[in-house]
Amino acid sequence: MATIKEELRAAVKKLFDEDRIDYFVGYVEDYGHTFPAILAKGSDLSRLTFDRKSYNNLADFLPELRGSRVGLVCKQCEVRTLNVLAAEGQIERDKLVVVGVPCPAMVDPRKLPADEAGLDDLDESYWQEKCRRCLERNTPFADVFVGERASTPTPAEGWPLLQEVEAMSAEERLAWWREQMSLCIRCYACRLACPLCYCHQCFVEDNKPQWLDKSVRPENNLHYHIIRAIHLAGRCIECQECSRVCPVGIPVDVLNNVLARDFAERFGYLAGETAEAKPALTHYERDDKEDFIL
Amino acid sequence: MGNNSERLYVPRLARVAAVVDETPTIKTFRLAFDDGPRPDFKCGQFGEFGIFGVGEATFCFASPPDREYLEITVKNVGKVTRAFHNLNEGDVITLRGPYGNWFPYDDLKGKKLLFIGGGIGQAPLRGLLWTCLENRGDFEQLDLIYAAREECELVYERELVEFEGRDDLAVTLALDPVCPGEPIPGWRGRTSFVPPILEEERPSPEDRVVITCGPPIMIKLVAKSLLEKLDYAPGQIWTTLEMKMKCGLGKCGRCNIGSVYVCKDGPVFNYEQILSFPKEF
Amino acid sequence: MAAEYYRLSKDKVAELFERARADYDVVAKTRDANGNLVYGRPVSFDDVAFVDEQPPMSAKAFALPQTEALVRYERENDKIRAEGPEAPTRDILIFGVNMCDATAFDIIDRVFRWDYLDDPYLGRRAQTTQFALACASIQQDCFCDRISYDEDGVDAVAYDLEGSYLIKVQTEKGRTLVERYKDLFATEDGDAESSIKAFKEKAGTAKKEPMLESAKPALEKAFEHADWEILASTCIGCGVCTYVCPTCHCFDIQDEGGSSRGRRLRVWDHCTGRTFTAMAAEQPRDRQYKRYRQRLLHKFWYYPERFGPLLCTGCGRCITHCPVKINIRELVEYFGGLKDTPPGGARHGK
């Protein structure tokens, strides 16, 4: 039986051969890492892979390729992202060829064992948090599906770290945030790795007026994170890329999770859950709760 | 070695002595120094000028080095330049410099000089042009082509009128054609981009040096025209380059083109050097 | 000065650390609140992490802080007073710093000493002593074995030779360190350089051909290589690679405060960012791959052309922490003609 890698390579080769795509965005393996690559016709497809280190949210690369016909590996994170991007008018669905995969759950890079031989067998305690909460492991709207369909998972409830932070007293929580913010170097990897932070000019770059001072201090860093979290309210699809890419290990997504939870509780809304859902913040339903409006 | 003050980034303070509105977006500031003589500089050099609380920006010294005053000309394009445009007489600004290299005046002596300026690009040429005029005997011939997008974008208008009245400097003024071939009502100069003027007048490359500054696209097209249509050698063209700068000192890493630091090795370059740069722009 | 060699018995290290704290602000590898490795100020010797792994943030910030005041200004009765930065109060000892971080200081020095002396940086630098601990084993993304730059300029290096450390002292600052705690150090009688050589062979840090310096001639011809665009197009333009890099040193100058009181700051900046070279007239690096190309070529072509060594110590951080795992070593090898296959297999489709 062909492995998922072989099926994937064959499927991509076919897409190029049949001239259905200009670029393929997928994961490749080389020099001991699995990482995203944008491949054009004539590229070596033998490094294409889909494994438990296929972390990046590939929808992040779509703006760069706008106008081209693009094939894309879509695990559940990308599925939800595409739903949000489509609802926001950011992608041309007919120019995308979605390659569906069964997602085996990603292994938390901070828990990666030194010997990666047993990677496929690592249990939930090694997974990224989002994978424990995943509702569906198979790409629903795949144009091509590779690999064997995965069974439906039993999602875990809540975000453990958010619960931990919320259990703190107000002073403890403030101290915790101050500590986290003192680590931030404002490299903006969290923003740039986020497929929903697609603004061509982010408020952090504006200098007329300059909303945010460039000096790297906890107050300025927090200012940045709060504004970013608000810009992602009802949009963040919890792919956890912001936290994963943070070079200094700040769990950036805790802020986004607070807002995502509020949207779930108040509006029964999960960003990107379906292709049909309208963006929560720009859409009004008669029975929307209004009790928070003063 | 450079002129190393003990505190490299601590600026001198200067006072705005006069403001001239050149165009709706360009102003010239005359600066006075209360703490000693004004800095000495050579034609082509620049400084880092700033306003406390806003920041610093790079401007060339736009007045001739032998005058007792110092002037800069600033186009309002962004954060710092906008704050400059809000300055009044008496306001204090900061200054570091002079930095960078300068036009090789001694090597230019005895030649025919053709100045080609575009818009605010006239600023770095102004000091040199005045110096040449004041030492007119050093040069066989002086020509100036000065172009702008619109009439209201010509800087140093009062000086242009004076230049036009001189018989030791040939002046051609040009505005970008709005509709090709059609004259602009009331406009005394030509309606053309610079390359067609060059290709029509055909200033011979013999003994001539072209000194040009303007928008990057103009510099590129002027050089192309001179090199390809008029048989100039790259070595006969001098220009000053604009790259984003912060320190002006070869430290902040912002202004490089290949291994060249525009702030230290430039901003004045010979076109021969420019052709050897990686194709970065 | 000629190198000197000493021995430091392992049971003396704690004492050295404690006594040094009287004379220096001692910095060492330790763990932050999230349990991540950092160069910080351990509360006690037990908090010092003796591991080969590098903290994500290099040690450069001790000489070139991410944010520092270059000028402090204040208006007093209509007069503005402008002053330089405050000098650091204590000497810093970076205890157990990785070699790839220690060597980086000398590389940055060359820029900050070039013609104009950058007083805020050089002031701090003069007060910083590096006491490096050589790695016992090379890690996945590291490639210091492919870069000629060696112990050059490092004040003192410790090699863990089972049971005791062999200490190589190379500068006056290194000698001061040993002199101060003379009683803890024994003189080394054996053939120290042979021991060091054997140590490096075992650790995997001994130099291996082809060295990356040899890529430069081909890189000089590769500026317009057709594969830059596709190979660097996954770069998201964040500041990670440059901020974690021990040798990157670019900065912005920004004012904070009002017109009558405030500071003119130096803040790290990065060439991979979108606004780094944005000007009103044009943006010469208008695509992301051009910005990444600047980073690679600055390190392996432009800087060496002017200053000699590579602007890279091979620490591998920019690979480990890159969100998309762009691999500078692989790309240097590919564009520098040392390797035929592009990393990840992507080629331009034209």
Ligand SMILES: Cc1cc2nc3c(=O)[nH]c(=O)nc-3n(C[C@H](O)[C@H](O)[C@H](O)COP(=O)(O)OP(=O)(O)OC[C@H]3O[C@@H](n4cnc5c(N)ncnc54)[C@H](O)[C@@H]3O)c2cc1C
């Ligand atoms: C050697 C040299 C000499 C010069 N001489 C002169 C001179 O004599 N007169 C003169 O007027 N100018 C001169 N310049 C140009 C001048 O330095 C710049 O126009 C000035 O620095 C702009 O500063 P600013 O803060 O006003 O603009 P900024 O706010 O930095 O903006 C300038 C432009 O850059 C882009 N930009 C900058 N930052 C951002 C951001 N965060 N996000 C998006 N876009 C951004 C925008 O397109 C904007 O239009 C010279 C430049 C050099 C290198």
Ligand code: SF4
């Ligand atoms: S990735 Fe981490 S360090 Fe970088 S800006 Fe985001 S939170 Fe700060």
Ligand code: SF4
């Ligand atoms: S190479 Fe990687 S770390 Fe560097 S800017 Fe690009 S994405 Fe960020």
Ligand code: SF4
């Ligand atoms: S370029 Fe990368 S490998 Fe080289 S010193 Fe910088 S971070 Fe380390």
Ligand code: SF4
């Ligand atoms: S690689 Fe980029 S950020 Fe690093 S020193 Fe060079 S120009 Fe600066």
Ligand code: FES
């Ligand atoms: S302007 Fe800072 S290096 Fe040139």
